[in-house]
Amino acid sequence: MKFSIYRYNPEKDEKPYMQDYDVELQPTDRMLLDAILRIKALDDSLGLRKSCREGVCGSDGMNINGKNGLACITPLKDLKEPVVLRPLPGLPVIRDLIVDMSQFFKQYHSVKPYLVNDNPPPQKERLQSPEEREELNGLYECILCACCSTSCPSFWWNPDKFVGPAALLQAYRFIADTRDDATSERLDNLEDPYRLFRCHSIMNCADACPKGLNPTEAIGKIKEQMVRRMV
Amino acid sequence: MTLSRQIFDTVIVGGGGSGLRAALQLAEAGHNVAVFSKVFPTRSHTVAAQGGIGASLGNMQEDHWLWHMYDTIKGSDYLGDQDAIEFMCRKAAEVVYELEHFGMPFDRNPDGTIYQRPFGGHTQNFGERAVQRACAAADRTGHAMLHTLYQRNVRARCQFFVEWMALDLIRDYEGAVVGIVALEMETGEVMVFQSKATILATGGAGRIYQSSTNAFINTGDGLGMAARAGIPLEDMEFWQFHPTGVAGAGVLITEGVRGEGGILLNANGERFMERYAPNMKDLASRDVVSRAMDQEIKEGRGVGPERDHVLLKLDHLGAEIINKRLPGIREIALKFAHVDPIREPIPVVPTCHYQMGGIPTNYYGQVVVPRGANPSEPVPGLYAIGECACVSVHGANRLGTNSLLDLLVFGKSAGDHVSEWLKTHPRHRDLPRNAAERSLERLARLDSTAPGERVTDVSADMRRTVQQHAGVFRTGTLLAEGVEKIREVGQRARSTTIDDKSRVFNTARIEALELENLAIVAEATLVSAQAREESRGAHAREDFKERDDKNWLKHSLWYLDGSRLDYKPVNLQPLTVESFEPKIRVY
Numbered sequence: 001m002k003f004s005i006y007r008y009n010p011e012k013d014e015k016p017y018m019q020d021y022d023v024e025l026q027p028t029d030r031m032l033l034d035a036i037l038r039i040k041a042l043d044d045s046l047g048l049r050k051s052c053r054e055g056v057c058g059s060d061g062m063n064i065n066g067k068n069g070l071a072c073i074t075p076l077k078d079l080k081e082p083v084v085l086r087p088l089p090g091l092p093v094i095r096d097l098i099v100d101m102s103q104f105f106k107q108y109h110s111v112k113p114y115l116v117n118d119n120p121p122p123q124k125e126r127l128q129s130p131e132e133r134e135e136l137n138g139l140y141e142c143i144l145c146a147c148c149s150t151s152c153p154s155f156w157w158n159p160d161k162f163v164g165p166a167a168l169l170q171a172y173r174f175i176a177d178t179r180d181d182a183t184s185e186r187l188d189n190l191e192d193p194y195r196l197f198r199c200h201s202i203m204n205c206a207d208a209c210p211k212g213l214n215p216t217e218a219i220g221k222i223k224e225q226m227v228r229r230m231v
Numbered sequence: 232m233t234l235s236r237q238i239f240d241t242v243i244v245g246g247g248g249s250g251l252r253a254a255l256q257l258a259e260a261g262h263n264v265a266v267f268s269k270v271f272p273t274r275s276h277t278v279a280a281q282g283g284i285g286a287s288l289g290n291m292q293e294d295h296w297l298w299h300m301y302d303t304i305k306g307s308d309y310l311g312d313q314d315a316i317e318f319m320c321r322k323a324a325e326v327v328y329e330l331e332h333f334g335m336p337f338d339r340n341p342d343g344t345i346y347q348r349p350f351g352g353h354t355q356n357f358g359e360r361a362v363q364r365a366c367a368a369a370d371r372t373g374h375a376m377l378h379t380l381y382q383r384n385v386r387a388r389c390q391f392f393v394e395w396m397a398l399d400l401i402r403d404y405e406g407a408v409v410g411i412v413a414l415e416m417e418t419g420e421v422m423v424f425q426s427k428a429t430i431l432a433t434g435g436a437g438r439i440y441q442s443s444t445n446a447f448i449n450t451g452d453g454l455g456m457a458a459r460a461g462i463p464l465e466d467m468e469f470w471q472f473h474p475t476g477v478a479g480a481g482v483l484i485t486e487g488v489r490g491e492g493g494i495l496l497n498a499n500g501e502r503f504m505e506r507y508a509p510n511m512k513d514l515a516s517r518d519v520v521s522r523a524m525d526q527e528i529k530e531g532r533g534v535g536p537e538r539d540h541v542l543l544k545l546d547h548l549g550a551e552i553i554n555k556r557l558p559g560i561r562e563i564a565l566k567f568a569h570v571d572p573i574r575e576p577i578p579v580v581p582t583c584h585y586q587m588g589g590i591p592t593n594y595y596g597q598v599v600v601p602r603g604a605n606p607s608e609p610v611p612g613l614y615a616i617g618e619c620a621c622v623s624v625h626g627a628n629r630l631g632t633n634s635l636l637d638l639l640v641f642g643k644s645a646g647d648h649v650s651e652w653l654k655t656h657p658r659h660r661d662l663p664r665n666a667a668e669r670s671l672e673r674l675a676r677l678d679s680t681a682p683g684e685r686v687t688d689v690s691a692d693m694r695r696t697v698q699q700h701a702g703v704f705r706t707g708t709l710l711a712e713g714v715e716k717i718r719e720v721g722q723r724a725r726s727t728t729i730d731d732k733s734r735v736f737n738t739a740r741i742e743a744l745e746l747e748n749l750a751i752v753a754e755a756t757l758v759s760a761q762a763r764e765e766s767r768g769a770h771a772r773e774d775f776k777e778r779d780d781k782n783w784l785k786h787s788l789w790y791l792d793g794s795r796l797d798y799k800p801v802n803l804q805p806l807t808v809e810s811f812e813p814k815i816r817v818y
C-alpha cells in the first residue's frame with residue numbers, strides 16, 4: 001500500500017518534506033495504525049504518538065487524506081492511495097506527525113475542567129437522577145485528541161484567545177452537571193469576544209470528532225445560557 | 232558527566248489511576264510533588280477500563296464488605312494477603328464516594344444513587360448468588376475515572392512532567408531510594424530528580440504477550456527499574472487471561488457484558504459454562520472461564536474456519552440496554568470484529584489482560600523485601616501502587632473491578648503514608664556519586680553505532696515466546712524450553728540497535744529502552760512459572776493439576792541478579808476478622 005508522510009526532524013531538516021513509502025501489509029493489518037507500524041519497523045525514525053490502539057486514549061490524532069482522525073480506528077480499506085498523512089494542522093510540529101499540544105491543553109485548563117461544589121459532601125454519594133446524568137452523555141466521553149480544535153479555522157487563527165471546540169465541550173460538560181455550582185462563573189469566564197464568540201458554527205469540529213461528539217451543539221447551548229441569563 | 236538536577240519532596244512515576252490518586256492526596260495536603268508520565272496523563276491505560284469499580288455500596292441489593300473480602304480471597308485462590316484484602320474491601324465505599332464527589336459521572340439508579348452491575352466472582356453471602364457490586368459509568372468507567380482524577384489534580388495544581396520517561400531508580404549505599412533518572416522525550420535531555428519519597432505507579436506489562444488487551448505503553452518500566460535496583464518481583468507467574476478479547480484483535484470486551492446478561496456459546500450453540508460452573512456459569516471467575524474456553528477450543532468445539540474462538544452472544548439484551556449500558560462495546564465490536572452485537576455474536580478468545588504479580592508492597596504502598604528474618608522489610612523512600620505493585624490483593628487471580636478499586640485505595644493510602652514519612656524525614660538524603668551511571672550506559676549503547684538486531688524483531692520473538700510457553704495451560708517441558716529461549720531473548724534485548732540517533736522525540740530509542748524492561752518481566756514470568764509445580768488461579772499446569780497448599784501456599788520472589796528465586800509466606804491473618812482458610816474452589 002502506498003503512503004505519503006509528512007517528515008520533519010528539526011535537528012536535520014531545514015524544512016518539512018513528504019516522504020513516500022510503499023509497504024507490504026499482512027492480512028491482519030486492518031487499521032491505519034497497523035500500516036504505520038509496518039512502516040516504522042522498516043524506518044524507525046518515523047515519529048508518532050500511540051498507545052491504546054482502540055480509540056480511547058487520544059494519542060494518535062493526525063490528518064489523514066485531508067481529514068483529522070485517529071489512526072488506530074481508521075480502517076485501511078476506506079482509504080484512497082497514496083494515503084497522505086500529516087500532523088494535526090495549526091499546532092507547531094515537534095517532529096514528523098508529533099505536534100506540540102501545549103496551547104490545546106492550556107485552553108482546556110482555562111475552562112476550570114473540574115467539578116466545583118463548595119458544599120460539604122454528604123456521607124454517601126451526591127444524588128443525581130438518571131435523566132440529569134443523561135445530560136452528560138455526548139460530553140464526558142471526550143478523549144482530548146484535538147481532532148476537532150485543529151480542524152477549526154477560528155482556533156488556527158487565535159489558538160491563544162479562542163478556547164476552541166474541545167475545551168468548550170468540557171466547559172459545557174460542567175455547566176450541564178447538576179452537581180456543579182459554578183455555572184455563572186463559568187459563563188463569566190467565557191463571556192468575551194474571543195473565548196467563546198469566535199465560534200461561527202461552521203461545524204468542522206463535529207465532522208472531525210472520531211468519538212461522534214458534537215462540540216458545536218454544546219457551544220450553542222452555552223450561548224443559549226448566556227442569552228437566557230441576560231434577559 | 233554532570234547532569235542537571237531538580238528536587239522534590241515526592242516523585243511519582245506514572246500518571247494513571249493509581250499515580251493520580253496518590254498525587255492528589257499529596258498535592259491536597261500541600262506537598263511538593265512531581266508526577267512523571269510517558270504520555271499525557273489521560274492517555275494512560277486506565278482510560279481503557281470498561282466495566283466498573285468494585286465496592287459493596289449495596290445500592291442494588293444487600294451487600295457487605297466482608298462478602299467482598301471473601302470473594303476476593305476465593306478469587307485469589309487463597310494466594311492473596313488477607314490483611315491487605317480486608318483493608319481494601321473496607322475502604323472501598325469511602326474511595327468510591329470520594330470519586331463521586333470529585334465529579335465522576337457514574338450511571339444512576341432511579342433513586343439517584345450510583346448504578347452497580349454484576350461481575351464475575353462477586354457474590355452475596357459467601358458465594359450464594361451473584362451480586363451487583365461494580366460501580367459503573369456506562370462501559371467507560373476507566374475513562375471517566377482517569378479524567379475525573381486528572382481534573383481534580385488540575386484543581387490541586389499538581390505539577391506534571393508529561394512525556395518524560397523514568398529510566399532508573401537511584402539507591403544510596405544504605406539501600407534507600409533517593410530519586411530517579413528520567414529522559415525528556417521532546418528534547419532528549421536526561422535529568423536527575425532527587426526526592427525524599429518515590430512512588431512507582433507505572434502500570435502493567437501485558438505487552439510481553441503477543442495477544443493482549445494492553446496498550447503499547449504497558450511495558451513494565453517500573454518493574455524493570457525495581458529489578459535493576461536489586462528489588463525482587465513477586466508472583467510473576469500469575470497473568471490473567473481475560474475470557475473475552477476480540478478474536479484476532481486483542482481489544483477487550485468487558486466482563487460487564489456477561490454481567491448484563493451476555494452468554495458464551497461454542498460451535499454447537501451450547502452455553503458451555505453451565506457444565507464448568509453450574510452455579511455462577513458465565514460469571515465464574517476469569518481463570519475458570521478462560522480455561523473452559525480453551526478446553527472447548529482444544530476439544531474441537533471452537534467457532535470459525537480455524538475453530539479457534541467462541542462466541543459472545545448479547546443480542547437478546549435488546550438494542551436499548553446495549554446502547555445505554557454498553558455503547559463502547561458496540562463501537563468496538565463494529566470496528567474491530569465487524570459485527571453489530573445488537574444482531575450478531577462477537578467472536579472472542581482468552582487474551583492476556585492483567586498482571587497479578589509485581590513489586591512487593593504492604594498495604595501502605597511501601598515496597599518491602601526480605602531482610603534477615605523479616606520477609607517484608609520496607610525499602611526506605613520507595614513505594615509502589617497500582618498494577619505494577621503486588622500488595623497482594625489479587626493473589627493468583629484478580630476479580631474484575633478490583634483493580635480500579637486497588638488504584639484508589641492504595642493510591643490514597645500510599646499518599647497518606649508518604650505524608651507521614653515526610654514529617655519524620657524532613658531532609659533529602661545525599662545522592663550517591665554516579666547516580667545516573669546505569670541510565671547513561673543504557674543510553675550510550677543506543678547512541679553507539681555497534682551492529683545489533685532491530686528492536687521490532689527481538690520484541691516479536693519475545694512476545695511469541697511468552698505466548699507459546701506461558702499461556703493459559705502450561706507444562707514443565709514447555710516452561711523449561713521457554714526459560715531457555717527467553718534468556719536468549721533477554722541477551723538480544725540488551726544488544727539491539729536503532730538507526731535513529733537523534734535527540735528530539737526519538738521514539739525508536741524509547742522503544743528500545745522499553746524492550747529491556749519487557750524482557751526482564753518476561754524472564755521473571757517464565758522462571759517463576761517453571762518453578763511453581765502446582766495449579767493455582769491463573770497458573771494452570773497440566774503436569775500438576777491440583778493446588779498444593781502444603782508446598783506452594785507462598786509468594787514467589789524473583790531477583791534479576793542470577794535470575795534467582797526466593798519465597799515468602801502468604802499472610803492469612805486479616806486485620807480484624809477471622810482468617811478465611813483455604814478451601815476447594817467451586818463456582
Ligand SMILES: Cc1cc2nc3c(=O)[nH]c(=O)nc-3n(C[C@H](O)[C@H](O)[C@H](O)COP(=O)(O)OP(=O)(O)OC[C@H]3O[C@@H](n4cnc5c(N)ncnc54)[C@H](O)[C@@H]3O)c2cc1C
Binds near residue numbers: 434448
Ligand atoms: C482494556 C482493559 C479494561 C479493564 N477494565 C477494568 C475494569 O473494568 N475494572 C477494573 O477494576 N480493572 C480493569 N482493568 C485493569 C485496570 O484498568 C488496570 O489494572 C489499571 O488501570 C492500571 O492502572 P495503573 O495506575 O496501575 O497504571 P496505568 O493506568 O497503566 O498507568 C501507568 C502510568 O505510568 C506511566 N509510566 C509507565 N512507565 C513509565 C516510565 N518509565 N516513565 C514515566 N512514566 C511511566 C504511564 O505513562 C502511565 O501514566 C482493565 C484493563 C484493561 C487493559
Ligand code: SF4
Binds near residue numbers: 165202204
Ligand atoms: S463550529 Fe465553532 S468550534 Fe466548531 S469548527 Fe466551527 S468555529 Fe470551530
Ligand code: SF4
Binds near residue numbers: 143
Ligand atoms: S471533542 Fe472529539 S475531537 Fe474534540 S478532543 Fe474530544 S474526542 Fe477529540
Ligand code: FES
Binds near residue numbers: 053055056058
Ligand atoms: S492509540 Fe489511543 S486513540 Fe489511537
